Amino acid sequence: MEKESLFRAIPAVHELVSSLRQKFPSSPERLLVLVAREVTNLVREEILSGRRKSLSAGEVLRQAEEELEKRLSPSLRPVINATGVVVHTNLGRSLLPEEAVEAIEAVAVRYSNLEFDLRTGKRGSRYSHVEGILCELTGAESALVVNNNAAAVLLTLNTLALGREVIVSRGELVEIGGSFRIPDVMARSGAILREVGATNRTHLRDYEAAINENTALLMKVHKSNFAIVGFTKEVSGAELVELGKKYGLPVVEDLGSGCFVDFSRFGLIKEPTVQEVLASGVSVVTFSGDKLLGGPQAGLILGQKDLVDQIKKNPMNRAVRIDKLTLAALEAVLRLYRDEEEALKKIPTLHLITMPPEEIRKKARALKRRLRGVPDLSVSIRETVSRVGGGALPLASPKSYAVTLTSPRFSAAELERKLRAGDPPVIARIEEEKLLLDMRTVLPDEIPLVEKAIKKIFGEGSCQD
Numbered sequence: 001m002e003k004e005s006l007f008r009a010i011p012a013v014h015e016l017v018s019s020l021r022q023k024f025p026s027s028p029e030r031l032l033v034l035v036a037r038e039v040t041n042l043v044r045e046e047i048l049s050g051r052r053k054s055l056s057a058g059e060v061l062r063q064a065e066e067e068l069e070k071r072l073s074p075s076l077r078p079v080i081n082a083t084g085v086v087v088h089t090n091l092g093r094s095l096l097p098e099e100a101v102e103a104i105e106a107v108a109v110r111y112s113n114l115e116f117d118l119r120t121g122k123r124g125s126r127y128s129h130v131e132g133i134l135c136e137l138t139g140a141e142s143a144l145v146v147n148n149n150a151a152a153v154l155l156t157l158n159t160l161a162l163g164r165e166v167i168v169s170r171g172e173l174v175e176i177g178g179s180f181r182i183p184d185v186m187a188r189s190g191a192i193l194r195e196v197g198a199t200n201r202t203h204l205r206d207y208e209a210a211i212n213e214n215t216a217l218l219m220k221v222h223k224s225n226f227a228i229v230g231f232t233k234e235v236s237g238a239e240l241v242e243l244g245k246k247y248g249l250p251v252v253e254d255l256g257s258g259c260f261v262d263f264s265r266f267g268l269i270k271e272p273t274v275q276e277v278l279a280s281g282v283s284v285v286t287f288s289g290d291k292l293l294g295g296p297q298a299g300l301i302l303g304q305k306d307l308v309d310q311i312k313k314n315p316m317n318r319a320v321r322i323d324k325l326t327l328a329a330l331e332a333v334l335r336l337y338r339d340e341e342e343a344l345k346k347i348p349t350l351h352l353i354t355m356p357p358e359e360i361r362k363k364a365r366a367l368k369r370r371l372r373g374v375p376d377l378s379v380s381i382r383e384t385v386s387r388v389g390g391g392a393l394p395l396a397s398p399k400s401y402a403v404t405l406t407s408p409r410f411s412a413a414e415l416e417r418k419l420r421a422g423d424p425p426v427i428a429r430i431e432e433e434k435l436l437l438d439m440r441t442v443l444p445d446e447i448p449l450v451e452k453a454i455k456k457i458f459g460e461g462s463c464q465d
């Protein structure tokens with residue numbers, strides 16, 4: 001078609017609006033007009049640029065309906081995580097236990113003693129609700145919680161090292177993803193990065209040689225999402241503590257995914273727990289609430305009272321403060337840690353990381369059974385490895401089981417895309433041209449939904465054929 005006739009085929013905005021209104025009678029007029037204008041503008045641009053070579057009024061209407069539907073449905077919504085990555089940063093990291101959800105609801109719909117001391121009737125502190133239990137669980141003298149761990153690191157450095165030097169090993173200058181890079185955060189905090197050692201090897205003497213009158217602190221950063229192997233040397237937190245004592249310098253450790261539970265008894269790599277790091281004498285530790293801890297997004301700052309008190313008083317603290325819903329969820333999760341076995345059962349992140357392979361296999365079998373007889377689909381179960389994710393235990397690869405799907409009708413990439421487009425979307429991964437559903441992260445009550453999503457693809461496909 002000629003561009004001229006294509007332009008003429010674009011329906012008028014008022015026509016498009018009245019067609020839309022038939023299908024969406026209760027939608028506000030303003031939104032219908034907005035969508036009709038946007039879609040016709042878009043079509044016009046496509047014609048101009050030559051990307052659109054044919055056009056019918058029906059097509060434009062369908063496009064407008066799709067756009068309107070997208071706008072009317074919530075943008076943030078649940079998905080089914082079949083990737084096997086437990087702390088999946090892009091899929092919302094940790095799932096909250098029921099206890100946390102109840103705690104959120106309780107303070108969300110009613111007034112609370114968020115900053116009110118019920119004993120004195122005077123103003124209280126929001127931090128008081130979790131400080132006691134954090135100290136009890138970890139042995140810390142003092143504790144503070146903020147919006148996330150990035151904020152915890154920023155606030156800690158800004159308080160303790162503004163305009164002064166912080167010594168960090170070159171092997172620990174990690175980028176977490178997105179824009180969180182230790183050197184950049186350090187610069188924004190106003191601290192001066194003093195890198196020491198080489199990428200693979202840093203010695204205690206490297207730290208010592210860098211100390212001068214402008215040194216504020218020694219810092220250790222968890223490597224989180226990578227490992228250095230081969231000819232390596234790393235200085236432990238305990239050694240840094242010794243050095244710090246000699247020169248009167250505090251040691252700050254950004255643990256990233258701090259955890260309270262020793263996962264090595266489940267066959268995973270030994271990571272020092274928050275309790276152990278504090279017991280080794282590290283002055284301040286920071287870590288995330290929603291990585292291995294399995295709580296809501298938060299940044300936890302624990303350690304020596306005089307230092308944490310200074311951090312609390314930093315005016316920047318107000319800008320990164322934790323909100324009441326997060327606080328409610330965090331307190332509920334922390335309470336579960338009083339009994340480690342209970343924590344392992346009830347906190348989904350811990351439960352999923354430590355799930356025995358046999359239990360995962362049962363879920364895989366259940367899904368496979370439900371998919372029996374779907375035409376053009378072959379389903380099998382294979383052993384695979386999951387990931388902890390979230391920059392936690394980067395080398396851990398716990399054994400898992402996946403349901404694999406192959407079909408002569410659809411490529412693995414097509415299946416992946418179709419499942420992702422479903423409602424709820426199912427997020428899977430592709431390995432060797434097969435679609436893999438790692439059942440570790442698929443919750444038992446989601447199995448029927450995955451079944452439905454797959455059957456819909458194969459049912460729908462046959463209608464279109």
Ligand SMILES: *Cc1c(COP(=O)(O)O)cnc(C)c1O
Pocket residue numbers: 148149150151153174176180221222223224254255256257287288289298299390391
């Ligand atoms: C994840 C991580 C952060 C950032 O934590 P958020 O809670 O995502 O803000 C900072 N430092 C390290 C070492 C990390 O692993």
